[in-house]
Amino acid sequence: MTPNNWTIADIPDLTGKTIIVTGGNSGLGFESVKAFAWKGASVIMACRTVAKGEDAKKQIVKFLPSADITVMRLDLTDLESVRDFVSNFKKNHIRLDVLLNNAGIMMVPYNVTKDGFESQLATNHLGHFALTGLLLDVLRNTPKSRVVNVSSLAHKWGEMDFNNLLYENGNGYSPTKAYSRSKLSNLLFTYELQRFFEQHKIDAISLASHPGLSDTNLANHLVKKWYFRLLQPILFRMFQPPSMGALPEIRASVDPGASANEFYGPGGKRQMKGYPVTVHPKMKAHDKESARKLWEVSEKLTSVTYS
Numbered sequence: 025m026t027p028n029n030w031t032i033a034d035i036p037d038l039t040g041k042t043i044i045v046t047g048g049n050s051g052l053g054f055e056s057v058k059a060f061a062w063k064g065a066s067v068i069m070a071c072r073t074v075a076k077g078e079d080a081k082k083q084i085v086k087f088l089p090s091a092d093i094t095v096m097r098l099d100l101t102d103l104e105s106v107r108d109f110v111s112n113f114k115k116n117h118i119r120l121d122v123l124l125n126n127a128g129i130m131m132v133p134y135n136v137t138k139d140g141f142e143s144q145l146a147t148n149h150l151g152h153f154a155l156t157g158l159l160l161d162v163l164r165n166t167p168k169s170r171v172v173n174v175s176s177l178a179h180k181w182g183e184m185d186f187n188n189l190l191y192e193n194g195n196g197y198s199p200t201k202a203y204s205r206s207k208l209s210n211l212l213f214t215y216e217l218q219r220f221f222e223q224h225k226i227d228a229i230s231l232a233s234h235p236g237l238s239d240t241n242l243a244n245h246l247v248k249k250w251y252f253r254l255l256q257p258i259l260f261r262m263f264q265p266p267s268m269g270a271l272p273e274i275r276a277s278v279d280p281g282a283s284a285n286e287f288y289g290p291g292g293k294r295q296m297k298g299y300p301v302t303v304h305p306k307m308k309a310h311d312k313e314s315a316r317k318l319w320e321v322s323e324k325l326t327s328v329t330y331s
């Protein structure tokens with residue numbers, strides 16, 4: 025029986041498990057690292073700024089001295105950094121029970137990464153696609169491993185346009201459209217990855233989650249905008265604390281009752297708040313043709329081939 029008011033108290037013992045959390049130094053990722061470490065997992069906090077990761081680790085170790093947390097550098101906007109991260113990880117690890125693809129940016133102005141990709145798709149999808157593909161052998165060698173992608177309610181407004189996936193030269197770019205596209209991509213990738221696992225008889229499952237609305241650092245760059253200031257009092261009433269917002273991704277990562285293709289989100293009104301339950305994305309997230317195209321273009325752009 026899976027409880028409806030699932031909390032971190034329902035996490036089983038995670039001793040012996042290895043878990044990578046991208047963006048583990050802040051917000052939902054930080055809460056996830058804390059919960060996994062509390063239950064005995066060996067956690068890799070993958071951060072773009074190591075100093076921020078070390079500060080975050082210190083905060084956890086202060087109240088949980090036994091926490092087994094390793095901070096490692098990972099910049100998802102830089103494929104070289106993704107490759108370095110994976111090769112450093114493989115020097116010390118032969119198993120990976122959970123890859124929690126949590127890191128993200130939201131609604132930033134048009135920007136291009138070192139590799140030439142629009143920054144929201146690069147961080148939220150392409151970097152994680154490359155990371156997962158490069159870790160595939162370790163996931164394959166770990167029985168019952170999991171990949172969890174963190175999406176958003178914003179996937180509902182996402183549209184895939186494979187003629188202009190990266191908003192070349194800023195054409196057609198809007199911060200909201202690009203964020204929604206990246207979050208729809210997280211779901212398309214989740215389901216295609218599960219099909220890949222099944223086709224290749226890999227003992228792993230692919231799942232997704234979304235946090236509803238949670239008060240983290242994600243919108244910090246918007247705070248000065250007039251419309252954000254106007255909406256702030258309403259938004260803050262709608263937000264749930266990161267400790268609640270992280271529950272869907274934590275549940276997807278470690279609830280023994282969770283299964284392939286499940287999508288966890290808050291069970292309250294309009295999925296904005298509440299305890300984590302399985303929810304359903306918009307039908308377009310299940311579009312196999314879009315998922316296949318996204319996979320093909322992601323392999324091409326990142327030069328990471330799944331096999």
Ligand SMILES: NC(=O)c1ccc[n+]([C@@H]2O[C@H](COP(=O)([O-])OP(=O)(O)OC[C@H]3O[C@@H](n4cnc5c(N)ncnc54)[C@H](OP(=O)(O)O)[C@@H]3O)[C@@H](O)[C@H]2O)c1
Nearest residue numbers: 047050051052072099100101127128176237238240241242
């Ligand atoms: N909060 C919400 O209401 C909400 C709603 C829907 C979906 N989400 C999703 O939840 C996930 C976590 O976000 P959050 O709310 O916890 O926000 P957050 O507090 O801003 O945390 C985001 C994390 O991602 C990291 N990150 C950003 N760019 C990166 C890069 N290039 N390489 C590696 N790490 C990078 C950040 O690092 P720095 O600390 O160095 O910036 C930070 O650790 C995101 O995928 C977001 O889209 C959040």
